[in-house]
Amino acid sequence: MFEPLKKLKPNLVKTIQMWEKTYQDAINHLPGNVSFRALPPSDVDYYAQFDLTKYNYDDDIEQYAHDLCQMLSESFSKRKAINDNMIPTISPVLGIGDYSAFVAGDIIFQPETSWSKPVLKEITDYKKLPPLGQAKWYQKFLKICEALLKLSADSGIPFMRGFFSPLDLAAALRGDAIYLDFYDYPDELHGLLNYCADATIAFALDIYALAEKYLIDTPYGIWYLQGNINMSEDIACMISGDLYREFCAPYTQKVINHFGRGHMHSHSRALYLVKEICALKNVAHLWLATDPNQPRPIDHIEELVKDANGVCLAIDCESFEEIERNIHLLMKGNFSLCLPVKSIEEGIYYTEKFNQLIKGVVK
Numbered sequence: 001m002f003e004p005l006k007k008l009k010p011n012l013v014k015t016i017q018m019w020e021k022t023y024q025d026a027i028n029h030l031p032g033n034v035s036f037r038a039l040p041p042s043d044v045d046y047y048a049q050f051d052l053t054k055y056n057y058d059d060d061i062e063q064y065a066h067d068l069c070q071m072l073s074e075s076f077s078k079r080k081a082i083n084d085n086m087i088p089t090i091s092p093v094l095g096i097g098d099y100s101a102f103v104a105g106d107i108i109f110q111p112e113t114s115w116s117k118p119v120l121k122e123i124t125d126y127k128k129l130p131p132l133g134q135a136k137w138y139q140k141f142l143k144i145c146e147a148l149l150k151l152s153a154d155s156g157i158p159f160m161r162g163f164f165s166p167l168d169l170a171a172a173l174r175g176d177a178i179y180l181d182f183y184d185y186p187d188e189l190h191g192l193l194n195y196c197a198d199a200t201i202a203f204a205l206d207i208y209a210l211a212e213k214y215l216i217d218t219p220y221g222i223w224y225l226q227g228n229i230n231m232s233e234d235i236a237c238m239i240s241g242d243l244y245r246e247f248c249a250p251y252t253q254k255v256i257n258h259f260g261r262g263h264m265h266s267h268s269r270a271l272y273l274v275k276e277i278c279a280l281k282n283v284a285h286l287w288l289a290t291d292p293n294q295p296r297p298i299d300h301i302e303e304l305v306k307d308a309n310g311v312c313l314a315i316d317c318e319s320f321e322e323i324e325r326n327i328h329l330l331m332k333g334n335f336s337l338c339l340p341v342k343s344i345e346e347g348i349y350y351t352e353k354f355n356q357l358i359k360g361v362v363k
Contacts, residue, residue, distance in 0.1 A: 029310035038347030065147035100172035118175030
């Protein structure tokens with residue numbers, strides 16, 4: 001179904017080496033790594049085309065995996081002439097509900113996304129939950145991952161899975177009441193966050209072990225997993241930096257420490273969190289998504305360079321001119337720049353233009 005990874009990414013080794021240098025420099029707080037990703041419609045169109053309500057996720061997991069892999073294969077093949085920093089990956093697409101349902105509860109599916117309902121009426125109710133691994137979506141999710149791996153492993157394409165941070169997981173289980181828990185039940189909240197950190201570690205280890213079973217003999221199949229953890233810090237965008245340091249940082253750090261290197265995600269509505277997240281030990285990468293009607297990271301490069309302290313920031317751009325205008329500032333930090341393009345041809349054009357630009361700056 002999939003072309004071999006080396007055909008989907010002709011400059012694979014060079015790209016891997018570039019990323020490894022970027023991540024190592026980020027850990028060591030060394031700047032000067034700026035790379036580029038073009039985002040043609042074919043990179044994301046399948047999200048809208050893939051109807052999550054078509055499947056019952058009991059009897060038709062194989063059909064789900066086949067349909068998703070077919071769409072991913074077509075997407076990867078279309079963009080293989082673009083010589084940018086993107087590396088194809090295989091990952092389940094189930095919306096957001098599965099990010100907490102592995103602990104408890106169910107997933108509510110809509111065609112393009114999903115969500116879960118809070119299950120903790122009282123903040124200490126997590127102590128009453130069944131042992132981790134007994135929730136129906138725990139094993140079901142592993143079966144979905146295995147079905148995807150069976151179809152993709154021969155290609156050598158890396159497997160990837162992101163996770164909620166402990167705070168994001170706690171919020172999904174607890175609901176909006178968590179915003180009062182910071183003040184009303186601080187000790188109990190620490191307990192819940194520690195539970196969520198342990199649950200994330202255990203779930204990730206099971207997923208990683210499954211991926212290794214199918215990909216351990218491939219050059220890069222577990223490249224995104226081995227020694228890494230990918231986590232979101234979305235709920236933290238709704239609290240202060242002080243609360244983040246007291247309640248969130250210790251438990252996010254606990255998860256990162258278990259795996260080695262942290263790859264994080266947050267939002268531009270809370271640019272003040274860049275400093276907090278990047279102050280965690282061994283954070284190598286932070287995808288800083290741009291929110292509508294909120295600060296645009298590309299407009300705040302100087303402060304982001306300072307706050308990131310070498311961590312590679314993945315940010316969005318609206319035009320290539322923004323990159324040209326800021327390139328010398330960008331080189332003072334580490335950045336991955338994403339530019340939406342209208343076609344594969346335009347992606348090739350702007351990637352080549354960026355490669356020429358960066359060569360001139362490095363000289």
